[in-house]
Amino acid sequence: MSVINKPRRSARQRFWTYLKGHWELYAFLIPGLLVLALFKYAPMSKIVIAFKNYKPRRGIAGSKWVGWANFERIFAEPVVWKVFRNTLEINLMQIAICVPLPMFMAIMMNEINCMPLKKSVQTMVYLPHFFTWVVVYSIFFNLFGGMGMINNVIKAITGSPIQFFTKGGWFRFILVISSIWKGTGWSTIVYLAAISGIDAEIYEAAIIDGASKVKQTRYITIPSLIPTLALMLTVRMGSVISGGFDQVLAFYNPSVYDSADILGTYIYRQGIGQADFSFATAVGLFESVVGLMFVLLSNFFSKKLTGRNVW
Template structure:
């Protein structure tokens, strides 16, 4: 009765009781350690609290409002009394020709940003890492990082001043005998301008991340490579780039999670009747449908669709990264 096994090899009652008591004691011990750690690091958790509160209030609680994507929501009826329509709003996403066009614009713009804007911080980090003058290196790093702190309103204002019909660029072109170019109104220039603006504004931030990753590289690796006769290109290829590989993979996975987010402020400020055909993306489309036209349920369905697609892409990319031997995002 008091042995480990009873009849038929099953655990006896006494053995189960002993194991349960032991489990309770281990649980109490872990709880005590957790409380002690919480009290020891109370100031760190206190610093964490404002950021955590921000995400709870502005990110997680608003997710409850996604229920209107399955309703024909009316502000006068509220969440509980609005009629339930199931997946009808999601069916409209694939039936509406305008949504298909907007989705294509979004995917094309995201593809251009991944191809042209994503590698720029890597190249800048590699070039800055090769500089030996620390003062010059910090100066260049500060200059490329500074635009990150400017709002998109300021950035688009600067672009408008330079590229409008009577702006500085067209003034220079006119002085050279070249016809002024309608940069802001010609649809063919819309996406290249968006990508160039993203490169100018955000490349400095990515450069800081990659430089931080390079700071952990053991300098003895470069010394050993020099002894073996490796030139600068070989050192970059065999030491610097492998050191950045995990960081590149993680940032690329995060970028895939926002493949349907093109940046509302930037696109909205650049839109006009001439480039609306190629410039209207999902973010601005949700604003026009949900806020201006009052179709809240359909706009919520499009937004929820974006989130689901981003989540699926992140999970797939993370699994592929692990399969190829990288750490991944989680």
Template sequence: MSGRRRAGENDMAARAVNTQGADDVARRISKYKMLYVMLLPAVVFLIIFNYIPMYGATIAFKDFWMTKGILGSPWVGFEHFERLFATDKFWQVFRNTIEINLLRLLFGFPAPIVLAILLNEVRHKLFKRSIQTIVYLPHFISWVTIAGIIFSLLSNEGLVNKIITAFGGESVNFLTSNAMFRPLLVLSGIWKEAGWGTIIFLAALAGVNPDLYEAATVDGANRFKQIVHITLPSLLPVISILLILNFGSMMNGGFDQVFNLYNTMVYESGDVIDTYVYRIGLTQGKYSMATAIGLFLNIINFLLLILVNQAAKRMSGQGIY
């Protein structure tokens, strides 16, 4: 009897805790109801445009016909994945995507960090704001416009080649050279996005206690030592999170940039998965194959995100969850 009594008391206590928790949630929702109302459009947007379309991923396992629709198209299982993995062209663009993104990570990721530190060291406010405006501006220019500028500068009859030939040199095929294309992608990407990327790092630096710099100055530390021992450690949490997110999009080739800059002469080094999916999906009508590629790459991105996040948490204690 005593055991039954204890069990009944435990059940009553558990129900009381659950009731109290539900009441707390209800009170919290009631207190912040306007914030939840403001959040509602974003939630609806995500459901409509991010979650409902996930059903379309089943196309990767079907022989999709537009006239039959997703439901009416017959199932083929993993046939598209088998054909995909047996295609040499897929592995070429897969390798190109990884190599280009590693170059972007190696050279492009540190660029806004360095630029933010340099801007943080500027003491003249007007000059600092002017520089910030100048470096932010390329972010708002479309890749179509930037590609036009690059073509005007680097084509065989462009300004750069005219300068080279004026000094007695031979014109360089910048836009049709496989050796030149990847550096062109990395450098143009840095020029366009490095300034915009400094916003997050400058916001993190704004929260650093000025007393730390004053104490370092009293101890005799110069500006370089202050950057190494105060500025960079203060940025490490933000750097860790952004690095994890960058690895989580490792399979994204940057369609806008590559599509507007590449040509058939540089497919060997510049054709990435995004442009390959565009060609076989939209221009050739192989929707099932294109969906299979996208699903496969999203799985890789997800696994990379999990692995890099776990590694970052073990090394620095910082992660996105």
């Protein structure tokens, strides 16, 4: 009996065979990859502006090299460090609430047995995610503005309204609760998917042992969601420096610059408002490097504490 040895195909041949059989699925990636390349990778070629005294009329090639001068200016400008501190404080406040809160909301939503009610609740909490920050600002201004509904109630009780949009501390409060309202519902989708992946036999065994709903949640559901929580925290830490630009730009005004101006809005004003492109690019690059460091640290501690990491 003869055995015919078929030639073993190389990894490249296997890849192209697989791609040929699933090309329709990969075709859906093309629009996303094009957007990613156009708006994320292509701008990286302009990073060199951070090391030049860029003048639009001279172009990148004709502008004078200044080396690390723009980065030295970052460390010499007190306003940069004030903005950096504001960015950290605002984003860390939002992360501290907006990362764990969806987990508890998902646990509560999962306990709703009436499907029509459950679908209605899901729709109501998911819907704000699709509103732009300009729309969210309009809603919150009509609620918390000087003549807003909530301020009218406060004025009727205390005799004077609260200036939510012009006082630094109250303005940060508005930023946090608007982030909760807009983003928490959408984030519950991830946790609901994780809950659905928990083995039902574990709950059945707990019920047989007499565990109440509270104990099932405490000893089964929450521990099972910790890896997902760590993943969400790691991803969110990537935006602890760069996040919040759209929201703050839509909400803030000059009266709250001292407590609400963040790196993103500062770069916008320097680059677009004052045409200081080189310094704005240097601050943006500094922002990206610090953000990467936060992601790496978060990923490291996630591996140490939960045994899982993003990569």
